[in-house]
Amino acid sequence: xxxxxxxxxxxxxxxxxxxxxxxxxxxxxxxxxxxxxxxxxxxxxxxxxxxxxxxxxxxxxxxxxxxxxxxxxxxxxxxxxxxxxxxxxxxxxxxxxxxxxxxxxxxxxxxxxxxxxxxxxxxxxxxxxxxxxxxxxxxxxxxxxxxxxxxxxxxxxxxxxxxxxxxxxxxxxxxxxxxxxxxxxxxxxxxxxxxxxxxxxxxxxxxxxxxxxxxxxxxxxxxxxxxxxxxxxxxxxxxxxxxxxxxxxxxxxxxxxxxxxxxxxxxxxxxxxxxxxxxxxxxx
Numbered sequence: 001x002x003x004x005x006x007x008x009x010x011x012x013x014x015x016x017x018x019x020x021x022x023x024x025x026x027x028x029x030x031x032x033x034x035x036x037x038x039x040x041x042x043x044x045x046x047x048x049x050x051x052x053x054x055x056x057x058x059x060x061x062x063x064x065x066x067x068x069x070x071x072x073x074x075x076x077x078x079x080x081x082x083x084x085x086x087x088x089x090x091x092x093x094x095x096x097x098x099x100x101x102x103x104x105x106x107x108x109x110x111x112x113x114x115x116x117x118x119x120x121x122x123x124x125x126x127x128x129x130x131x132x133x134x135x136x137x138x139x140x141x142x143x144x145x146x147x148x149x150x151x152x153x154x155x156x157x158x159x160x161x162x163x164x165x166x167x168x169x170x171x172x173x174x175x176x177x178x179x180x181x182x183x184x185x186x187x188x189x190x191x192x193x194x195x196x197x198x199x200x201x202x203x204x205x206x207x208x209x210x211x212x213x214x215x216x217x218x219x220x221x222x223x224x225x226x227x228x229x230x231x232x233x234x235x236x237x238x239x240x241x242x243x244x245x246x247x248x249x250x251x252x253x254x255x256x257x258x259x260x261x262x263x264x265x266x267x268x269x270x271x272x273x274x275x276x277x278x279x280x281x282x283x284x
Contacts, residue, residue: 038075039088039125042068043118046095050111058103065099068092068114075121081128083148084121091117109163116158124151131281142187143284146195149179150277153202160266166209173206187284194280201273208266225258 049064072092076085091114098110127147152175159169177199184195229251236247 038071038078039084039118039122042071042075043115043122045071046111046115046118050108050115053102053106053108053111056104062099062102065095065102068118069095069099072118079125081125081144081147083144083151084125084128087117087121087124087151091121109165112162113158113168116162117155120151120154123154124148127281131284138186139188139284142183142191143281145179145183145186146277146281146284149176149183150274150281152176152179153274153277157270160209160270161263169209170206173202177202191280191283194276194283198273198276198280201269201276205266205269205273208269221261225254225261229254 045064045068049061049068052058052061052064069092072088072095075088079085079088095114098106098114124147127150128144131143131147152172156169156172156176159165159172180195180199180202184192184199187195232247232251232254236244236251239247
């Protein structure tokens with residue numbers, strides 16, 4: 001009798017385990033159908049490629065890059081967004097081209113940039129799924145352009161604050177403006193002032209990131225620092241050799257402080273604009 005009870009318990013446990021496994025499988029399938037998990041796998045492969053490159057394992061890094069490209073191409077067939085399909089193809093092509101020339105002298109920043117772009121595609125796809133099902137047809141078009149614009153603006157984060165590549169940042173910000181203008185042309189009248197303000201703020205940000213532009217002169221602290229540098233430079237011309245060295249160190253420090261302030265100003269502006277994106281999208 002005891003043996004029978006034990007056997008019954010084991011059988012029940014096995015059945016329960018099988019049912020639980022099937023339940024997990026069903027949940028996975030449901031997630032695959034509702035989210036573009038191919039993008040997640042592609043990003044994971046890019047993460048592995050980055051880690052292998054840092055270890056000096058170039059062949060392993062190349063293989064992971066190859067897999068990332070393959071998953072991106074698969075993602076094209078499962079995306080709900082035409083923009084994500086287009087950008088997935090472009091990113092896969094860039095990765096394939098980079099992979100063929102990858103060696104120990106390759107730019108590490110390119111791998112980080114690929115990761116950031118894959119993340120931007122995941123965010124764009126997720127926002128599409130989250131917002132679009134509640135929208136009317138006309139609002140859907142406005143929403144689509146706003147999400148496409150936000151994706152480009154999100155990408156500029158890497159160019160501005162990681163790689164410090166003003167040319168790439170300008171390219172992404174121009175892309176953001178292109179889609180903002182499209183959204184503004186068809187948006188409801190009550191949304192237009194907010195979108196136009198967003199366009200104005202991004203144009204201002206573009207001016208700020210141009211290193212030779214005088215936009216920084218509007219900042220009182222930066223103006224004062226520039227004036228200090230001018231006076232110290234004048235002092236150097238009449239200083240002793242020992243004092244000249246000390247003055248040079250002070251000037252270098254001031255330049256660093258100025259650079260830090262400028263980056264902080266850009267970051268504050270960037271965060272403010274991203275907040276405005278969220279507010280507008282939620283109001284569509």
